Amino acid sequence: MSPDARLSWKDVRDEIRDAILSGRYAPGDRLPRDADFAAMLNCARSTVQRAMQDLSDSGIVERRRKGGTRVRPDPVTRAMLEIPVIRREVEQKGGRYGYQLIRQAEAVPPAGICAACGLAAPAPMLRVEALHLSDGQPYILEDRWISLDTVPEIRAVDLTAQSANEWLVLNRPYSRCDLRLYAIPAETGAARLLGTAPGAALFVIERTTWIDTAPITTVRAIAAPGYQLVTQS
Amino acid sequence: MSPDARLSWKDVRDEIRDAILSGRYAPGDRLPRDADFAAMLNCARSTVQRAMQDLSDSGIVERRRKGGTRVRPDPVTRAMLEIPVIRREVEQKGGRYGYQLIRQAEAVPPAGICAACGLAAPAPMLRVEALHLSDGQPYILEDRWISLDTVPEIRAVDLTAQSANEWLVLNRPYSRCDLRLYAIPAETGAARLLGTAPGAALFVIERTTWIDTAPITTVRAIAAPGYQLVTQS
DNA sequence: TGACAGAATATGTAGCTACATAATACAAAC
């Protein structure tokens, strides 16, 4: 690599970000045009464009056609969350994965579940309750509703052998996913299954997935005490 | 727009994604080369490249030089989390924002805080405890440590008038941010400040920010009961 | 003064080429 190698778009991004971070451009300020940056940094406009796109994606900068690019006056923290399949998560942490089906029944979902799935009228669904274990210890308790309209084959799957989580992920890719994170006190039943005291603070990941506009499943995954979701960017 | 308008990279992405979702390519399968897709869809390879990049970012496919592109055998859920400045969050929900400084003192941080900041040796920091309110009700209780090495000016800021959250966001942009999400039972002090019972399940967002490798601040934001973090993608 | 049409402008996108880089496959040498 020669000393004056060409700048990659990441170099350009870092250059511009540093200029912003150093205070050379204050929040709300308008930045030079892409073409000017290109001239300043001696690279192509397309390179600056890619860099700016990235800065825009990460919430540092705001871009508007004709309006130009300006430093976001109200920065937001944007971070990528990654939620793997539970078996993989356990194994990646070095644990031995285990799984228990607790209950499985077709039922008409309550209004809350219909709302999460964006259903106006209740449709028949399969409710599956299961426990995921790590090294024999309760790890995540899931309470899942699966749309029988969208996934009728689920009736034929043996959910004592394979978790619905895993089967769906492998057989029913989704096009959209909503997440909802919060904390709840353990109910008596959940507490018993998770091996904790009733009322304990539990972390919940609620996830609904769709294929196009058809709901596939909505899960409430209740994590055992001590569970943490970590991101970094 | 003519009927056979050129495909945008998003069209190409959707086309390929649909092919995967429909099962035409199964998890683990190798996809055609970018150039082949380009020929099939009658567009440029760069357009396919952008589409594939996006599919790769969202965790649907895996790309390797020479190895080609394959459908991820172990799909992960990736979602973008967006955490605004608290004042904005409250106002966006239509609430009236309020703020109270509870305590502020220079101190040597405990080991846990040093670790979060990646500090080997304890350095003096400013600890700030404050309560954010929505319509007069407790909303988020924050327990913050600010690095006096990185942000000495914070000593001169009147934190009764403006929250550290806001001042830092406007004056100290960061280059890196780690998030940690979990649930805890309310301690006596936190319970009183948040107007809830001791032991109540509370949602916690822990965030540490750096400028390059220098830690700026680490916060533990404890949300009042009912708080939910929502994402969609 | 106000409304509206059209010009100007900055970003967004697509296409092409050329070359870089990483991973694999294969063949030669020991």
Next chain:
DNA sequence: GTTTGTATTATGTAGCTACATATTCTGTCA
């Protein structure tokens, strides 16, 4: 048979051009 070097191949990146699109600015006319 194993190792090592080289060729091949698929993706990654940069540069350029051309044109699309959204907004703002400006000038004209009522």
